[in-house]
Amino acid sequence: MLNLVIVEDEQHNREDLKDQLKEINPAIQVLGEAASVSEAVELINQTQPDVVLMDIELHEGNGFDVINRLSHLSFDVIFTTAFEHYALKAIKFSSLDYLLKPIVPEELQSALHKASLRKNENQRRQQLEILLASLDNKQDNRNICLSTADGIEFIQTNNILYCEANGSYTNFILKDNQKLIVSKHLKEYESLLADHDFMRVHNSFLINLKEVKRFVKSDGGYILMNNNATISISQKRREDFLVKMAGLR
DSSP states (O other), X not given: OOEEEEEOSOHHHHHHHHHHXXXXXXXXXXXXXXXXXXXXXXXXXXXOOSEEEEESEEBTEEHHHHHHTOSOOOSEEEEEESSOOTTHHHHHHTTXXXXXXXXXXXXXXXXXXXXXXXXXXXXXXXXXXXXXXXXXXXXXXXXXXXXXXXXEEEEEGGGEEEEEEETTEEEEEETTOOEEEESSOHHHHHHHTGGGTEEEEETXXXXXXXXXXXXXXXTTOEEEETTOOXXXXXXXXXXXXXXXXXXXX
């Protein structure tokens, strides 16, 4: 059974969420509701829930202000928002769930199911800390959360050599030649890693530009990485690649 709190500034949305929760699983216990940052901080500190359904925009602030003011980050967060919020990239970076309003019951059920499977409190705390760091936008090198079949891996972006498309999955190749397989398309990470000197140089490859050893013009052109892996580059992306490389050096 999950113990849950709802942080949402609109009463009709709170009522709708409670109705959906009853339909999904009557055993889910709603410990309380909050409409503002201060109410949410007090409620979460008092009840210590397993899951917080957190609206991003609140009275007197937002859901990230709530997390920032809490000393114990031992719960799962499922964010809710009525629009494509600017912070969704940070939420994805930390591999946290979010739901766009109007909330679809099946999507809520799926997010709650994933939350029920996560028992590692240290992992939850790390994810929320990565979220706050991503929102801060001051760190050049940052941890990213990668969901694999075995759990969640916390990887520094500068330890990633390149990413390779693998159908609906993405292979992450790290500096120690470890390979992580993540169940998201490469396009998802093209957007997330764009601010960290990564570039999509081919339909199948997203590379860390700081880990490029050289560009080889022969054989139609290819990129040699620091681990000596050869990466194909599409003709239409070659000029942009060379410009970006020149800007790094």
